[in-house]
Amino acid sequence: MAASDYILEMNNISKSFPGVKALDGVSLKVKPGTVHALMGENGAGKSTLMKCLFGIYGIDEGEVILNGAPVKFEDAKDALKAGISMIHQELLPIPYRSVMENVWLGRYPVTGFGPFKFVNNKKMLQDTKAIFEELQMEIDPTTWVVNLSVSKIQSMEIAKAVSFKSKIIIMDEPTSSLTENEVGHLFRIIKKLRAEGVAIIYISHRMEEILKIADEVSIMRDGKSVGTYPAAELTTDIIINKMVGRDMSNRFPPRGNVPSDEVVLKVEDFTSPDPKSFKNVSFDLRKGEILGVSGLVGAQRTELMETIFGLRPLAGGKLWVNGKEETIASPTQAIRRKMALLTEERRATGIFGILTVSDNVLAANWKSYVSRIRLLDLKRCDKDVRKSIDMLRVKTPSGKAFMQNLSGGNQQKVIFSRWLLTEPEILILDEPTRGIDVGAKYEIYTIIADLAKRGKSIIMISSELPEILGMSDRIMVMCEGRMTGILEGASASQEEIMRLSTQFM
Amino acid sequence: MAQAESTTTGITLWKTAKDFAAKKAVLLVLALLVIVTGIAQPNFLSYDNLINILMITSVYVIIALGEGAILITKGTDLSAGRVVGLTACVAASMLQRSDYVIIALGEGAILITKGTDLSAGRVVGLTACVAASMLQRSDYASRIFPDFPAMPLIAPIVIAIVVGLIVGLINGGIVAWLKVPPFIATLGTMTIAYGAVSLYVDRPPHGASPIGGLRDDFTNVANGAIPIAGNVRLPYIIIIATVVLLLMWVILNRTRLGKNIYAIGANPDAAEVSGVNVNKTLIVVYIIAGALYGLAGSLQAARQGSATNNLGYGWELDAISACVIGGVSTTGGIGTVGGMLTGVLMLTFMNNALVFLNVSPYWQNVVKGIIIVSAVAVDIRKYLKKR
Numbered sequence: 022m023a024a025s026d027y028i029l030e031m032n033n034i035s036k037s038f039p040g041v042k043a044l045d046g047v048s049l050k051v052k053p054g055t056v057h058a059l060m061g062e063n064g065a066g067k068s069t070l071m072k073c074l075f076g077i078y079g080i081d082e083g084e085v086i087l088n089g090a091p092v093k094f095e096d097a098k099d100a101l102k103a104g105i106s107m108i109h110q111e112l113l114p115i116p117y118r119s120v121m122e123n124v125w126l127g128r129y130p131v132t133g134f135g136p137f138k139f140v141n142n143k144k145m146l147q148d149t150k151a152i153f154e155e156l157q158m159e160i161d162p163t164t165w166v167v168n169l170s171v172s173k174i175q176s177m178e179i180a181k182a183v184s185f186k187s188k189i190i191i192m193d194e195p196t197s198s199l200t201e202n203e204v205g206h207l208f209r210i211i212k213k214l215r216a217e218g219v220a221i222i223y224i225s226h227r228m229e230e231i232l233k234i235a236d237e238v239s240i241m242r243d244g245k246s247v248g249t250y251p252a253a254e255l256t257t258d259i260i261i262n263k264m265v266g267r268d269m270s271n272r273f274p275p276r277g278n279v280p281s282d283e284v285v286l287k288v289e290d291f292t293s294p295d296p297k298s299f300k301n302v303s304f305d306l307r308k309g310e311i312l313g314v315s316g317l318v319g320a321q322r323t324e325l326m327e328t329i330f331g332l333r334p335l336a337g338g339k340l341w342v343n344g345k346e347e348t349i350a351s352p353t354q355a356i357r358r359k360m361a362l363l364t365e366e367r368r369a370t371g372i373f374g375i376l377t378v379s380d381n382v383l384a385a386n387w388k389s390y391v392s393r394i395r396l397l398d399l400k401r402c403d404k405d406v407r408k409s410i411d412m413l414r415v416k417t418p419s420g421k422a423f424m425q426n427l428s429g430g431n432q433q434k435v436i437f438s439r440w441l442l443t444e445p446e447i448l449i450l451d452e453p454t455r456g457i458d459v460g461a462k463y464e465i466y467t468i469i470a471d472l473a474k475r476g477k478s479i480i481m482i483s484s485e486l487p488e489i490l491g492m493s494d495r496i497m498v499m500c501e502g503r504m505t506g507i508l509e510g511a512s513a514s515q516e517e518i519m520r521l522s523t524q525f526m
Numbered sequence: 527m528a529q530a531e532s533t534t535t536g537i538t539l540w541k542t543a544k545d546f547a548a549k550k551a552v553l554l555v556l557a558l559l560v561i562v563t564g565i566a567q568p569n570f571l572s573y574d575n576l577i578n579i580l581m582i583t584s585v586y587v588i589i590a591l592g593e594g595a596i597l598i599t600k601g602t603d604l605s606a607g608r609v610v611g612l613t614a615c616v617a618a619s620m621l622q623r624s625d626y627v628i629i630a631l632g633e634g635a636i637l638i639t640k641g642t643d644l645s646a647g648r649v650v651g652l653t654a655c656v657a658a659s660m661l662q663r664s665d666y667a668s669r670i671f672p673d674f675p676a677m678p679l680i681a682p683i684v685i686a687i688v689v690g691l692i693v694g695l696i697n698g699g700i701v702a703w704l705k706v707p708p709f710i711a712t713l714g715t716m717t718i719a720y721g722a723v724s725l726y727v728d729r730p731p732h733g734a735s736p737i738g739g740l741r742d743d744f745t746n747v748a749n750g751a752i753p754i755a756g757n758v759r760l761p762y763i764i765i766i767a768t769v770v771l772l773l774m775w776v777i778l779n780r781t782r783l784g785k786n787i788y789a790i791g792a793n794p795d796a797a798e799v800s801g802v803n804v805n806k807t808l809i810v811v812y813i814i815a816g817a818l819y820g821l822a823g824s825l826q827a828a829r830q831g832s833a834t835n836n837l838g839y840g841w842e843l844d845a846i847s848a849c850v851i852g853g854v855s856t857t858g859g860i861g862t863v864g865g866m867l868t869g870v871l872m873l874t875f876m877n878n879a880l881v882f883l884n885v886s887p888y889w890q891n892v893v894k895g896i897i898i899v900s901a902v903a904v905d906i907r908k909y910l911k912k913r
């Protein structure tokens with residue numbers, strides 16, 4: 022096939038972030054008038070690749086060829102001008118403005134002369150209506166965006182892409198918050214756009230959807246291309262196989278922990294007040310056990326764990342710590358019951374970037390250093406901080422260094438130190454190795470294994486299947502807020518976990 | 527080879543100088559002010575003027591030197607004489623407004639939590655009037671409470687502090703529980719405090735007239751001093767300010783409360799996950815600040831021998847300015863007691879120098895405004911680079 026048959030060619034794209042190679046020689050070729058699905062596990066590099074295409078990230082190596090000519094986008098504006106639109110995973114319209122103002126944001130039609138230009142609301146209304154009619158969307162262009170449903174907002178974003186006369190539209194998990202009817206409507210719009218020669222790059226985890234709508238499927242794994250296949254030749258099993266198959270030798274330390282039969286945490290029928298979140302989740306955690314929690318984005322694993330830790334409200338369900346029924350309404354209460362939570366968003370809810378490493382280590386535990394005269398025993402603080410830094414081998418000039426100057430892996434170790442100082446019995450680790458380079462990952466695994474060996478009980482959420490399989494005694498799988506199964510770590514397979522993760526999709 | 531080395535040294539020096547200029551622009555402006563003032567008005571640096579100020583406020587010179595050392599030692603351009611001039615002026619200005627240091631401390635603690643307190647000035651006015659109204663001389667003709675019994679000196683001061691504390695509690699409650707942004711919450715209580723003080727002083731038959739005729743033992747608190755030797759004496763008000771400075775330093779650096787205050791300012795969500803009671807901490811910070819305003823109000827009334835409902839107008843903005851100049855970040859989590867003190871010294875010193883130069887008060891405000899904006903514009907560069 023000649024090169025000109027493709028509307029878009031991304032050749033050998035590489036992109037590194039400090040400590041991580043996110044993309045390693047990835048290629049993607051898209052034909053006009055097709056739906057091209059991009060698939061891969063969480064963290065395989067799909068979103069990074071799309072951000073590179075859209076000009077949000079710069080490219081280290083490789084070339085992007087659009088309509089046969091090489092292009093280089095400095096920012097999203099360049100990409101939009103060149104006919105590429107992206108409908109983001111999290112849509113970001115301006116809520117308290119009208120639909121049409123959102124569609125034409127930054128390029129309102131104007132009338133007037135010289136420097137006296139006024140927004141031409143009449144033309145804007147007509148143009149918006151024309152697009153909506155063409156796409157058979159029923160949205161009032163003058164209503165405020167805040168009044169629209171998620172699916173209508175998405176339609177609006179698609180209309181916006183059409184208004185740019187985009188030839189390539191990227192859709193990142195477009196159906197993740199849509200009902201079945203709404204998905205049907207979205208597919209009709211997609212088919213209409215395809216018939217007009219628009220290429221759609223469609224990112225999704227949902228196998229059945231992909232097989233229904235896609236013409237071609239490109240699969241990525243660990244920042245590399247696996248291949249591109251006609252959708253007609255694929256089945257769910259083949260896709261899963263291609264997404265997960267990889268070498269797993271020596272990536273994890275020997276564990277050596279012996280889970281006992283003693284249940285330290287029991288959760289029964291946990292249900293969130295948010296109907297879109299988790300419901301009726303029950304599980305237990307044994308002493309000295311590592312319980313892996315697997316699932317795809319949107320499985321509500323984080324929400325469940327944060328509720329257990331008292332950060333979110335609970336609608337129904339019971340909880341026992343060491344056989345005693347408890348209500349945990351705040352992190353303070355959770356900490357008092359010897360629990361610890363390492364959050365998923367390290368930057369947002371974990372670190373204090375502008376404070377020192379020392380203050381970060383001690384943040385959850387100042388209480389233990391208050392002397393009889395109510396002052397802090399800074400000498401003992403210093404001693405313990407130094408001990409923690411040495412024990413977890415945190416690479417920092419001293420405890421006085423600012424947290425924001427440490428690498429991701431070392432920041433994570435500091436947060437481990439913080440929680441270890443509180444002497445917890447139950448540690449909830451939410452994506453403990455996210456954004457951490459391979460070497461530091463191994464050290465984190467060693468810390469986790471060591472804790473379990475010392476009789477601590479650990480819940481580890483992870484979106485990386487090898488990590489789940491390599492570290493867990495048992496694996497709890499969630500899908501769309503429900504628990505779909507608990508597997509024995511020794512006998513579980515990636516395929517089985519993947520199937521349970523997509524059970525309701 | 528040797529030449530290459532000296533060139534490298536030259537470049538390094540130039541770089542260091544440029545770095546310094548960028549980091550300490552405020553200080554350079556002040557140095558310039560000292561030099562210009564000294565040249566234009568030699569009296570400003572005269573032995574008599576300097577020694578007189580130094581004798582009166584010897585202790586404060588030591589404090590100013592201690593706090594100023596961090597800033598001034600980097601200023602290789604400043605000759606020793608100019609340094610003496612600077613510190614002398616600083617000391618002189620401190621004597622005038624040590625109550626102002628106290629207000630700035632309260633405001634600074636709140637800024638660290640990413641908040642702001644616009645009610646500071648009005649609370650000072652309110653508490654000043656409360657204290658003053660209870661401490662008028664029994665023979666004074668237009669007493670606000672004609673039949674008020676004589677009470678021990680400490681009682682009205684404590685009452686003033688309690689009034690400030692209550693306003694602080696209200697501020698903290700609105701911010702922590704109702705989640706109203708501090709700017710709006712304290713804008714409201716600022717207005718309320720002004721209304722309250724006006725109602726308080728507006729008593730027939732005198733109307734809203736200044737509360738004067740204060741007892742001598744009261745005015746002595748702010749104007750008196752412990753004689754040491756000859757002309758050397760130690761004013762009470764400076765002792766009080768020093769104690770407050772030390773207390774705040776201890777709270778921010780040596781207590782769990784202080785560490786939690788920094789944590790909330792740096793990342794409130796991470797603080798919550800770490801088990802910090804965010805609401806309680808915020809309320810306590812506002813209460814401490816309110817109590818400090820109350821103390822400052824009493825001292826101010828004593829110092830000027832009277833109080834009006836308009837006392838303290840705009841002081842909150844001066845206090846915020848001082849903190850910001852002293853390196854307290856309005857984005858929270860950054861700021862030290864030393865910095866706050868330095869900021870106050872900077873502002874008051876600048877005012878004095880401008881007075882010496884016979885600059886019109888209107889121009890003083892223009893200069894002050896420029897310094898505030900420049901200080902923050904330079905300070906923020908440190909953080910912009912990291913993105």
